[in-house]
Structure formats: C-alpha cells, structure tokens
Amino acid sequence: MKKATILSALAILSLVLSYFYEVAPTGEPAPEQVSLVTPYAINTPEDMLRAIEWHQPLPAEEPREEYYVKSLGLRFRNPDYRELVEAASKWIGTPYRYGSSSKRGTDCSGFVTSLYQEVYGINLSRSSRSMFQDVARVQKDSVRTGDIVFFRRSAKSPISHVGIYLKNNKFIHSSTSKGVMVSSLSEPYFRKRYFAAGRVN
Known part of the structure; x- marks a missing residue:
C-alpha cells in the first residue's frame, strides 16, 4: 500500500514536471526552470493534487448582456x-x-x-x-x-x-x-x- 502511494506520487510529480519543463534540443541552452509555487508545502500526493488544482487558470467570466434604458439614454x-x-x-x-x-x-x-x-x-x-x-x-x-x-x-x-x-x-x-x-x-x-x-x- 505504501509502495503504491509512493508510485502514485512519483507519477503525479512526473506529470507536473512535464507540464512545467521542456527538454531543450541538444546544443541549445536549457530554458529557465520554473518552480511549482504554492501557498502551502507539498509533502503528500494529496498536496500535489491540490497544487495542480491551485495552478489551474480561473474560468473566464461570462460576458454580460448589455441592456439599453432609452429614457436615460444609457447602456448598462x-x-x-x-x-x-x-x-x-x-x-x-x-x-x-x-x-x-x-x-x-x-x-x-x-x-x-x-x-x-x-x-x-x-x-x-x-x-x-x-x-x-x-x-x-x-x-x-x-x-x-x-x-x-x-x-x-x-x-x-x-x-x-x-x-x-x-x-x-x-x-x-x-x-x-x-x-x-x-x-x-x-x-x-x-x-x-x-x-x-x-x-x-
């Protein structure tokens, strides 16, 4: 059970690293490394999952429908x-x-x-x-x-x-x-x- 947990953590870590790093072609300098910064420590697989969720982009705000109030002469x-x-x-x-x-x-x-x-x-x-x-x-x-x-x-x-x-x-x-x-x-x-x-x- 402990071994499976460690393997899961390694798999998640591998997924995160593949997302944040690129392998530079031979002969070219490696890009600057980016660390996974979170507002909490990463000590468990659960922490890693939370870190991934924390780095997901926020959903775009839905566009609001414009309405015109004729007697005021203004759109809101x-x-x-x-x-x-x-x-x-x-x-x-x-x-x-x-x-x-x-x-x-x-x-x-x-x-x-x-x-x-x-x-x-x-x-x-x-x-x-x-x-x-x-x-x-x-x-x-x-x-x-x-x-x-x-x-x-x-x-x-x-x-x-x-x-x-x-x-x-x-x-x-x-x-x-x-x-x-x-x-x-x-x-x-x-x-x-x-x-x-x-x-x-």
Missing part, C-alpha cells in the same frame, strides 16, 4: 443595476414639487428616498442634509451606479441638492426647473456645486 451591463435604473427611468418627466415624493410631483430628496424604498426597501432620511448621514463616503473617481451624489451652493453652505449616480458622469435628480431628469456632473453648474458621493451599505 451589470444586471445588479437593472431594477434600479429601469425604476428610475419611469420617473423621468415627473414635475418638481417641494415637500412631495410621488410621481405626481417630487422634490430632489423625495425622489431619492422613494426610489430607494421602491427598489431596495431601504428607508433613507427625508432631507438631503440628514440623508448624508445615512451613507458611507465614496471618492468621486470610485462612484458607481446607485450611489447618491450631494451638492451645495458654496463651500460654506449646507447640502441643498441630491441625486442618484447612473454612469459616465451622469446622474438622475429632480430639478426645480425641469423635474426628474438626467444631468452630467461635468456641467459647469453641477461641477461647481458638487460636494460628495455616498453609498448605502
């Missing part, structure tokens, strides 16, 4: 965002109405709280200022779909506006002039007033 690939962006798209054109949070009329924080409740069942604070306390800060270059973006009129002013980030620097919000719409963080008005982004965990 991550299926995790589909419910959010499709629900958000149905608010486009809703008129601005201070203190309200329905599709008959909504202000900026009412829109964000209603959408988060509708999609995730999460109750955020109703005002944009207190909502900022409900999120974890995110760097601007790390913002992703569904994060909340906050604005203020000046560096010393409190938070006065809020929206939900979509992608490609675009976000959806309820503006006082046009109601629920998609705007860009690159627009001078929002670039000047951008304060921070936050993620609801």
Whole structure:
C-alpha cells in the first residue's frame, strides 16, 4: 500500500514536471526552470493534487448582456443595476414639487428616498442634509451606479441638492426647473456645486 502511494506520487510529480519543463534540443541552452509555487508545502500526493488544482487558470467570466434604458439614454451591463435604473427611468418627466415624493410631483430628496424604498426597501432620511448621514463616503473617481451624489451652493453652505449616480458622469435628480431628469456632473453648474458621493451599505 505504501509502495503504491509512493508510485502514485512519483507519477503525479512526473506529470507536473512535464507540464512545467521542456527538454531543450541538444546544443541549445536549457530554458529557465520554473518552480511549482504554492501557498502551502507539498509533502503528500494529496498536496500535489491540490497544487495542480491551485495552478489551474480561473474560468473566464461570462460576458454580460448589455441592456439599453432609452429614457436615460444609457447602456448598462451589470444586471445588479437593472431594477434600479429601469425604476428610475419611469420617473423621468415627473414635475418638481417641494415637500412631495410621488410621481405626481417630487422634490430632489423625495425622489431619492422613494426610489430607494421602491427598489431596495431601504428607508433613507427625508432631507438631503440628514440623508448624508445615512451613507458611507465614496471618492468621486470610485462612484458607481446607485450611489447618491450631494451638492451645495458654496463651500460654506449646507447640502441643498441630491441625486442618484447612473454612469459616465451622469446622474438622475429632480430639478426645480425641469423635474426628474438626467444631468452630467461635468456641467459647469453641477461641477461647481458638487460636494460628495455616498453609498448605502
């Protein structure tokens, strides 16, 4: 039994070595040897099998189907965002109405709280200022779909506006002039007033 185990180990070792080494033709220098590096010691045939599995390439990620949300004018690939962006798209054109949070009329924080409740069942604070306390800060270059973006009129002013980030620097919000719409963080008005982004965990 012990002899069979040793023979098995030698056979596996031979297989591994044949995979990691090439025999150079006569007269040519042998290629640089490659050692089989693993995060653990190889002492048994079982360890050798684990080493072989550890060196197998990871399976390629399956391509994600792209979907286009017409009213937002954006294409998405991550299926995790589909419910959010499709629900958000149905608010486009809703008129601005201070203190309200329905599709008959909504202000900026009412829109964000209603959408988060509708999609995730999460109750955020109703005002944009207190909502900022409900999120974890995110760097601007790390913002992703569904994060909340906050604005203020000046560096010393409190938070006065809020929206939900979509992608490609675009976000959806309820503006006082046009109601629920998609705007860009690159627009001078929002670039000047951008304060921070936050993620609801």
